[in-house]
Amino acid sequence: MKAIQHQELVTPALLIRAEAMARNRQRMTQAMSKFPSVSLRPHMKAHKCGPLALLQVADGALGVCAATVDEVYVAASAGVKDILLSNELATLAAVKRFVKIAAEFSQAKLRICVDSVGLIRLLKEAGAAAVNVGVLIEVDVGHHRCGCHPDQVVALAQAISEAGLSFDGIQCYQGKLQHIRDRDARRDAVMASAVAVAKLSKQKLLDAGIECNIVTGGGTGTFTVEAGSGVFTEVQPGSYLFMDVDYGKNPDTPFESSLFVLATIISIDSTRSWAVIDAGHKAVTMDSGPPAVVGHAETVQYTSGGDEHGILSTGNVGDLPVEFEVGKQLWLVPGHCDPTVNLYSTVHVMTEDGKSE
Ligand SMILES: Cc1ncc(COP(=O)(O)O)c(C=O)c1O
The missing domain is CATH 3.20.20.10 (Alanine racemase)
Structure with missing residues (x-):
């Protein structure tokens, strides 16, 4: 398969971080090793x-x-x-x-x-x-x-x-x-x-x-x-492989997010109060709550802008993170992994050196 950088992907796109998924697989193997008479059927x-x-x-x-x-x-x-x-x-x-x-x-x-x-x-x-x-x-x-x-x-x-x-x-x-x-x-x-x-x-x-x-x-x-x-x-x-925002709220979970939606800022309002990304209902589901923006999960909220649009804001006028510019890619952790995966026919597997296949 051809290796490409995520910057080359057309968004919205579904991505798996290979190393994070491998760690989740290892954690599951470790967890199940405590129950030798019980089988795993993911x-x-x-x-x-x-x-x-x-x-x-x-x-x-x-x-x-x-x-x-x-x-x-x-x-x-x-x-x-x-x-x-x-x-x-x-x-x-x-x-x-x-x-x-x-x-x-x-x-x-x-x-x-x-x-x-x-x-x-x-x-x-x-x-x-x-x-x-x-x-x-x-x-x-x-x-x-x-x-x-x-x-x-x-x-x-x-x-x-x-x-x-x-x-x-x-x-x-x-x-x-x-x-x-x-x-x-x-x-x-x-x-x-x-x-x-x-x-x-x-x-x-x-x-x-x-x-x-x-x-x-x-x-x-x-x-x-x-x-x-x-x-x-x-x-x-099932979800242990990918995780999502909802499962991430279980404080004792040993698993980490490995599934992401890559989105791009396509518009910013003139007062810098909100940014619009190209990931709406057709790119992320909202049934278990909104996606989180990686690096800004505590400050930036996602709200639906419709089928093709997501709206990001901090709730304060002029308060968007300085690095938010039109064309910037953002990584979203889906609110719920299963129905989000269901929206895509392709998933890109990304390694830490930035290659995707
Ligand atoms: C019958 C059944 N088993 C197992 C699972 C896996 O659950 P989870 O994705 O929460 O690990 C589901 C999820 O909906 C389910 O419906």
């Missing part, structure tokens, strides 16, 4: 990128999670051998596509989450029993998104087996807890929800004589709690 919804999924497998991950059928395809075609679609599908067309991927990449083990008999029927109808597919039951552990009640797991596991499918375990993910800022409060909340409900659900299965080999869940903010619980067999952090 969530690729953060990067949606086959080569990065392979790097994570090279780091020791047993496979990846995917959030969509498209992500399953990206991982399978990159050569990942163990992929969990950590989500439900609801139409025969979507289930058929999932089964087709399993048939095409038969050396890969694909798994999918279900929380109703409807999806079990669709899997049967699409021929999932004839391919290398396993089924997990998603349990609602307090996120109140997808997932069944713990009282339903036995009946669902029986329905999976009766459909000729392989019941492999349960998913117990609680996303809302990831960003509780206080570490002890976060740990207590995970123990009271994800861990307690996972234990209860597994026990119900065991009492009914049904094996539950996989218990999976956890994210960047909580994975050490699930991993140390004695019930989870694998954890699913």
